[in-house]
Amino acid sequence: MADTYLQVIFWAFFALMAIAGIRVVTTRNVIHAALYLVATLLGAASMYVLLYAEFVAWVQVLVYVGAVVVLMLFGLMLTRAPIGSANFDNNQRLVGAVCAGLLFAVTSFIMVGAFEGQEIDFTGTEGTKVQSIGEAIFSIYVLPFEIVSVLLLAALVGAVVISRRDEGRVDS
């Protein structure tokens, strides 16, 4: 019974994500692309909630929607984001579509075949507690965690260095 509800919800979000995802790569307006990406990301967050991974879901919303997409929109508006449509595609559209279609066919065929009959059991689970995630990060995965933090620091410094105007040099 509960599974039927979940299935309905899943397919609804599946449809949302598929449509929004396709619009991200086909729309002719950059801002719309970013906004469709927001829809896709929120759909993904909903999927995480569906999978009882609440913490990941909210991290997704906080980092992706709250920061990454805002940054994207910021960058788009700083560069050039006209209202109305423009062509942002190159002449590899057909090639890309064929590649993507093939990829989708192959990967889904393989994965569906490989995980045939594997079920996610939602009954009885309370979902993953934040505590267990925290314990995992700070015990087994503390090295990757530290590496990620160094990576973030490097990215921060790098971004500042790259985008900073050199003093005294006039930009074209």
Add this chain to the structure above:
Amino acid sequence: MPVAYFLVLSALLFSIGVYGVLARQHAVLVLLSVELMLNAANINLVAFSAMLGEAGVPGQVFALFVIAVAAAEVGVGLAIVILIYRNRRSVDIDEMSLMKW
């Protein structure tokens, strides 16, 4: 619920991302497509984590790492895009052949 559903969703998102990377000219749009692909990977990780139940916590941990890396990538990527835009008044990656032989 079969885990295959989520895997199909993930595959779909990833393919869409691949198409975007191949067919888009605008640098920021390419970045967006890369985000799509990363998210596809995340859905996979979380789905497997849910499938494994209590043993699947590392899946979520890795999803978090992916998100962190994606944030770093976007930060640096956008910085580069803005720098290029400032220098060339264009964000068309097909025109960026400056470093080509």
Add this chain to the structure above:
Amino acid sequence: MIEITLTDWQILLVKLLIILIVVPVGALVGGYVLHKEMAHMQHRLGPMYAGGWHGWAQTLADGIKFAYKEDIIPASADKRVFSLAPAVIFVPVLLLYLVIPIDQNLIVEDLDVGLFFLLAIGSVGSIGVLMAGWSSANKYALIGALRSAGQLIAYELPIVLSAAAIAMLAGTLSLVGIVEAQDWPYIVWPPGIGLALFLLFLAGAMAEMALPPFDMPVAESELITGPFTEYTGMRFIFGFFFAETAHMIAFAAIGTTLFLGGYKPIVPWEPLEVIPGVLWFFVKTSFMVFLLLWVRFSFPRLREDQLQKFAWKALIPLSLVLILATGAWILYGP
């Protein structure tokens, strides 16, 4: 005794309905308080006519007036994005109320990651602001939206970090758990750190809501109302005024929950326990609203570069230091 048995879904629906009623009413009252407090602090009277007694119905009248106004969408605007933006701004604010514990058991959903939910949902609104600014096809609106985005990215960090310090102290992300973990001299405990965290949170919250002195995105004198320049009627109300007031009350409630001991009595004294937690919560939230408005009316607007400098050079380093201090307190404190 009438027994009402409701299924989980029905309970959830009732709760949502209550939120849907309470939040707009709260926003109206909040708007009235805003008018009145501002007026009296500036030695004026404020609204005095609508409704008879001290203009109590002023915000209601405003709302009705806005409902009757023509909904104008600029010709060169991006119509879909333009119409959607107010909803993207308002709905997250509404969602904030879902996890705030009004009393120990009076909460729509006690999420395991309630605090995180608040922070995450609170940051979605900026997408709406960017949408509104860009789709208006108006330079002021776009500049306002960009300022808003920059401000949000900068001030999200102090909020998140101060909330993280609170979570460290409480040892949980659940808001009920955080309230329960707080002991009596709520805000001043641990000494110094608590108050500093509170101030940090206050500054970040005011910036996040784009309240003066951090209201550069909507600076009336420079950018008219920034991203909302082109909005009229109900869209303006929901995107701007309602959202602002509801956001303010929500942040007051969050501040109460995180720092002022939520629904607990002000002092741990036996007779005070009789007073229901809802009342304590209400009193403390009102105080927070008053405080936010007080700060808002006291100070002039910063400049955009001062704002960014303040965030990156003062608040964020300070919050990092405070996180360290909190950790030290947990490890070595009593």
Add this chain to the structure above:
Amino acid sequence: MALDVDQRLERARRPGFGIGLLKGMRVLLKHLFKRNSVIQYPDVKQDLSPRTRGVIALKEENCTVCMLCARECPDWCIYIDSHKETLPPKREGGRPRKRNVLDRFAIDYALCMYCGICVEVCPYDALFWSREFEYAEYDIRQLTHEKEKLSDWMATVLPPTELEEGADIPGQPSKAAPAAAAATQTATPTAAATAATPASVTSSATEARPGQAQTAPREGTAATEAARPAASAPDAATTPAPETAKPAPGLAEEVKDQQMDSTAEARAEPEVKRDAGGAVEAEGSQAEVEDKAEAETPSTPESTAVTQTPPPAAAAPSRPAPRIEDLEQPEDAYARVLDEQSKAGSSPQVAEARAKVARVKAERAMTQARAAAPQEVAPTPEPSGAPGAAEPEPEQGPVAPTPEEKPDSSAPQAEASSPGEDPEAVFERVLEEERAKGSSDAVATARAKAARMRAGRGAGSAGPQEQEGTKGPND
């Protein structure tokens, strides 16, 4: 003082980081609980000051179409149209008279800048300030208000304010009159001469001025003021040409005397309001005169003083001068004020300054009382002297230094000397008087010398001074 402010600012800036922010918030909190002073305008109307410049009202019957207002208006916002009417001669065989009839009087309030020059300049009291201010229109063209509207506003013109304590009562001889004469140096000699000869005032002119006669004694303070009511009598149409009715300074008394006899036939009842309005004007000018008299150097008032007609005997109803014994000793006053001020929490500098002022006032009061005492016993009998002329020490103003420091030139010479008196005698007398007053030798000698010089020039008495000194130290 400047240093003090700087120091205070410096002190205010000093406290630590963030204190200023809290201070700002404290100010707002204080205001939150302060009683609100907002007046809810459309419901509650503010009690505006009597001198509010709301709108200019026109008293149509007073207007003689002299066009002064229109000419003086800096904005040229007054429009006047008129025509001439010929009236039959008043007496058999007389000349037919001509009279201006006002057709249009309009003020464009969209242009008017409310400077009030028209009100000031109107010689016949036809324009008044009204406190009315709610005359907004939907069209800027409708802001040009015609005389009907302007006349309607007359109803909103306030009666003149109460006279100040000690001021002259209309209809009684003015103690200010001689002082005012000092200020009317601009009066032409001929006018003055006319004034001196009562015969030149025609009976018809007096007849025509019942209203003026009422105000005249007061109006004597300034020639132009006195002239106003003449034409403002309601039956001005029947009077002879108004020009002749203009009295010269000092004429007032004559006019009045004659009026006493001929009041019976005064056809128009004196308009109380208008007259009182004149009184207000007179008061204003009187104050001006006082100011002038204070600032005047001794030599200035001479030219007019000679033409001054002798005032009635009842002149100078000055308040009795305080007795010396009742006055506070200057040093006592100094100590008392210093004490009071320091108790009230004033800063030392302020307290000291105020105490000094008090001392100066006390000293002055002493001097004046001393001088007034002998005068009351034996008033100076000079016929041509103004009543106050014998009053020696004029008010110096609050900032005056102690008498010893007083520069000689700033002390108006109040000592009267009748024309023809021997300069040497004047010298001796003034010297004696000054000594009696307690002036220092140098001052006394200097004043005496000045008096001798004036006497030598035959200029007669110095400017008669308002007897302000009698107001005592508490003004």
